[in-house]
Amino acid sequence: MNQPTSGLRGLPVSDIFTRACDGDRRAIGRVLSIAERGGTDSIELGELAHKLTGNAHVVGITGAPGAGKSTLTGRLAATLAASGRRVAVLAIDPSSPVTGGAILGDRIRMDEHNYGTGTFIRSMATRGQGGGLAVAVPAAIRILDAVGFEIVIVETVGVGQIEIDIAGTADTTAIVVTPGWGDAVQANKAGLLELADVFVVNKADRPGASDSRRDLELMLDLSDTSEWRPDIVLTVGTEGDGVDDLITELARHRQHLADAGQLEARRRRRAQHELRVRAGDALANRLKDALNSAEGQSIITAMASGGASPASSLDRLLDELYPN
Amino acid sequence: MSDTTNEKPLRIVLAKLGLDGHDRGLKVVARMLRDGGLEVIYLGLRQTTDQVIAAVEQEDADAIGISMLNGGHLALSQKMINAINEAEAGVPLIVGGIVPEADVEKLNEMGVAAILGPGSSSEDCVASVRAAVAALA
Ligand SMILES: Nc1nc2c(ncn2[C@@H]2O[C@H](COP(=O)(O)OP(=O)(O)OP(=O)(O)O)[C@@H](O)[C@H]2O)c(=O)[nH]1
Ligand SMILES: [Mg+2]
Numbered sequence: 001m002n003q004p005t006s007g008l009r010g011l012p013v014s015d016i017f018t019r020a021c022d023g024d025r026r027a028i029g030r031v032l033s034i035a036e037r038g039g040t041d042s043i044e045l046g047e048l049a050h051k052l053t054g055n056a057h058v059v060g061i062t063g064a065p066g067a068g069k070s071t072l073t074g075r076l077a078a079t080l081a082a083s084g085r086r087v088a089v090l091a092i093d094p095s096s097p098v099t100g101g102a103i104l105g106d107r108i109r110m111d112e113h114n115y116g117t118g119t120f121i122r123s124m125a126t127r128g129q130g131g132g133l134a135v136a137v138p139a140a141i142r143i144l145d146a147v148g149f150e151i152v153i154v155e156t157v158g159v160g161q162i163e164i165d166i167a168g169t170a171d172t173t174a175i176v177v178t179p180g181w182g183d184a185v186q187a188n189k190a191g192l193l194e195l196a197d198v199f200v201v202n203k204a205d206r207p208g209a210s211d212s213r214r215d216l217e218l219m220l221d222l223s224d225t226s227e228w229r230p231d232i233v234l235t236v237g238t239e240g241d242g243v244d245d246l247i248t249e250l251a252r253h254r255q256h257l258a259d260a261g262q263l264e265a266r267r268r269r270r271a272q273h274e275l276r277v278r279a280g281d282a283l284a285n286r287l288k289d290a291l292n293s294a295e296g297q298s299i300i301t302a303m304a305s306g307g308a309s310p311a312s313s314l315d316r317l318l319d320e321l322y323p324n
Numbered sequence: 325m326s327d328t329t330n331e332k333p334l335r336i337v338l339a340k341l342g343l344d345g346h347d348r349g350l351k352v353v354a355r356m357l358r359d360g361g362l363e364v365i366y367l368g369l370r371q372t373t374d375q376v377i378a379a380v381e382q383e384d385a386d387a388i389g390i391s392m393l394n395g396g397h398l399a400l401s402q403k404m405i406n407a408i409n410e411a412e413a414g415v416p417l418i419v420g421g422i423v424p425e426a427d428v429e430k431l432n433e434m435g436v437a438a439i440l441g442p443g444s445s446s447e448d449c450v451a452s453v454r455a456a457v458a459a460l461a
Contacts, residue, residue, distance in 0.1 A: 101362050115378060122382055
């Protein structure tokens with residue numbers, strides 16, 4: 001029986017990363033897994049990668065389930081690739097909270113137009129709640145940036161705070177809605193509209209697309225657009241209609257960010273968000289250890305028995321957390 | 325549930341090779357594997373072996389699951405195995421579908437890691453994938 005061997009097995013992280021930078025797609029796939037998993041290897045990888053970042057245009061594509069995000073992303077990526085740009089897609093789908101498994105079905109909508117174009121597509125599962133995703137996604141974006149992709153498109157479903165936060169930390173965020181009042185109203189409720197740098201009314205082959213455009217214009221008229229007024233692009237993802245307009249708009253926004261010195265501000269926002277999540281994780285771990293320690297247990301006992309007030313117990317616990 | 329932050333769930337690319345027209349069976353397998361805790365990268369219908377390999381590389385998948393039209397399994401499995409070897413992808417191939425008894429051994433000899441018949445349970449599917457991945461590790 002044949003026992004195929006993996007060409008990357010046993011290689012140190014730095015070697016795999018070097019190969020990834022040379023364009024070895026399996027190595028890119030592997031370093032993304034390392035970044036996603038966390039742990040020591042990912043720290044080493046982060047050290048190698050972060051120096052090479054800052055060149056990619058990170059585009060978030062978000063909106064209601066089924067709005068056509070993947071179809072549109074596939075077209076967008078293929079069109080950009082055809083004009084010679086190096087494009088990567090990060091497509092994020094939810095994991096089952098019960099089993100931890102996931103069906104990652106975005107790729108099926110993208111492959112048709114992207115296979116053989118050089119576009120790199122990676123599906124990513126949310127892998128449970130909490131800070132995991134908020135750390136893993138920026139880490140994956142940094143890798144894709146570092147290995148030389150010029151445009152990184154991140155698709156997330158616009159439900160759930162973490163997904164929305166991720167979309168909001170892109171350089172440029174496109175919100176995808178579909179014809180029909182319900183969708184725009186829903187997007188508004190979910191807090192998506194404030195995030196928009198570009199609006200896309202996809203499925204514009206369906207009735208009501210111009211109504212959606214008008215509704216969005218009305219909403220924009222009521223908000224502060226002194227810095228930037230998002231344009232509204234009508235697309236038919238299945239046919240590719242409007243994709244050129246979308247590309248123009250994404251580029252125009254990127255230029256605006258550069259001209260207004262906002263690129264830096266966006267990146268700060270992204271860094272702050274990630275740092276807060278990372279710090280939250282780290283502090284939560286420390287707190288857990290402190291509470292489980294002998295001193296922690298004795299603090300709990302003292303407070304539970306009424307022998308120590310909550311405030312003095314907290315002081316003791318903080319001393320335990322931050323000795324000196 | 326235990327803390328799984330640092331545990332990578334197994335990832336499998338699922339595809340149907342060849343020209344047949346529906347993927348109901350493949351979808352059922354996808355759901356069973358998801359329910360068993362796997363991450364399933366679903367490629368669906370009419371995939372070529374090269375497309376499957378490209379997906380495996382980009383997705384850093386641990387295994388490939390294919391199903392195909394009754395009758396095409398020997399030729400298509402061999403093509404898939406060849407593609408895996410050529411790419412040095414280092415992943416096991418699991419074949420699903422109706423495979424006549426007489427062909428089971430041929431597939432095994434070819435290097436197919438597991439064969440899942442139509443009656444396979446969710447547990448069977450998950451256990452087969454896990455065992456196949458473990459055997460190559
Ligand atoms: N009529 C029409 N259908 C479209 C259009 N774009 C996408 N679709 C269809 O809408 C369905 C959903 O498309 P997807 O691209 O998977 O949507 P999505 O937003 O990525 O879905 P999730 O990732 O599941 O949230 C598919 O059946 C597409 O073929 C469009 O412009 N017009
Ligand atoms: Mg999608």
